[in-house]
Amino acid sequence: MKRRPLVIGNWKMNGDRGAAVRLAAAAADVAAALSGVVDVGISPPAVWLERAAAVAGSARVLAQTSSEHTGGAHTGELSCAMLSEAGATGTLVGHSERRQFNGEDDAVVASKLREARESGLEVVLCVGESLEARDAGATLDVVEGQLEGALAALDQLAGIVIAYEPVWAIGTGRTATPEQAQEVHAAVRSWLARRFGEAAAAATRILYGGSVKGSNAAALLSCADIDGALVGGASLDAAEFAAICRAAAA
Numbered sequence: 001m002k003r004r005p006l007v008i009g010n011w012k013m014n015g016d017r018g019a020a021v022r023l024a025a026a027a028a029d030v031a032a033a034l035s036g037v038v039d040v041g042i043s044p045p046a047v048w049l050e051r052a053a054a055v056a057g058s059a060r061v062l063a064q065t066s067s068e069h070t071g072g073a074h075t076g077e078l079s080c081a082m083l084s085e086a087g088a089t090g091t092l093v094g095h096s097e098r099r100q101f102n103g104e105d106d107a108v109v110a111s112k113l114r115e116a117r118e119s120g121l122e123v124v125l126c127v128g129e130s131l132e133a134r135d136a137g138a139t140l141d142v143v144e145g146q147l148e149g150a151l152a153a154l155d156q157l158a159g160i161v162i163a164y165e166p167v168w169a170i171g172t173g174r175t176a177t178p179e180q181a182q183e184v185h186a187a188v189r190s191w192l193a194r195r196f197g198e199a200a201a202a203a204t205r206i207l208y209g210g211s212v213k214g215s216n217a218a219a220l221l222s223c224a225d226i227d228g229a230l231v232g233g234a235s236l237d238a239a240e241f242a243a244i245c246r247a248a249a250a
C-alpha cells in the first residue's frame with residue numbers, strides 16, 4: 001500500500017517574523033503545486049503560528065510542542081486549544097530535543113500525546129535512538145520502547161504520524177543510509193501491526209528525520225516504508241525545502 005507522502009519543516013527556534021511569513025508563503029506554493037500528491041507541513045515557533053497559518057494555504061501547520069495540561073496554572077505553557085486557535089492542526093510530540101533538553105520522558109510524551117489527540121490535533125510522534133544505543137546494537141529496543149511508552153494506552157492509531165529520527169543524525173549533517181532507515185521503519189511498522197493490526201499499520205505514515213536535504217531526499221523517500229520526512233535545518237531554506245517536497249512526489 002502506498003501512503004501519500006508527508007513532508008514537514010520543523011523550524012525550531014530560528015528566524016524572525018518576516019522569515020516565518022516568507023517560509024510559510026513558500027510552503028503554501030509548494031503545497032499547491034503538489035496538491036493531492038504530497039502533503040506539506042510547517043512547524044513554526046509558537047509566537048508566529050497565527051501569522052504563518054494565515055499565509056500557509058493548504059500546507060498544514062503544526063506546533064513544535066504542546067502542553068499535556070488542558071489549562072490552568074502552568075506558566076509559560078501553551079494548551080492544545082490555544083495552539084488550535086492560533087491555526088495549528090497538529091503538533092510534534094516527543095522530539096528528541098524536548099526529550100534531551102526539557103526532560104520529557106516517556107510518561108510526559110504519553111500525556112502530551114493523549115491531550116493532543118483529545119483536543120483534535122494530529123500528532124507527529126518522534127522516536128529515535130542515540131549513537132550509544134546504535135553502537136550497542138540497541139536501536140530497535142530503544143525505538144520500540146519509545147513506541148510502547150507513548151502508545152500503550154491507545155486503542156487506535158487514527159490521527160498519529162510516526163517520525164523516526166536517529167538522534168545522531170539530527171542537525172549533525174550525518175544521515176542514516178536509506179538501508180539503515182528502511183530497516184527501522186519496517187520494524188516500526190511491524191510493531192504497529194502487532195499492536196494495532198495490519199490495516200492500521202499499513203495506513204500510518206512513518207517519516208524519516210535527520211539531516212534530510214534536497215540531495216539525499218530521493219534515495220531515502222524511495223524506500224518502501226519511508227512515507228515522508230521531518231526536516232529541520234534544510235526547511236529554513238525555501239528552495240531546499242521545496243526540493244525535498246518534490247523528491248517525495250517522485
Ligand code: PEP
Pocket residue numbers: 010165169170171172173209210211212230231232233234
Ligand atoms: C529535526 O530536528 O527534526 C531534524 C530532523 O533536524 P535536521 O533536519 O536539521 O537534522
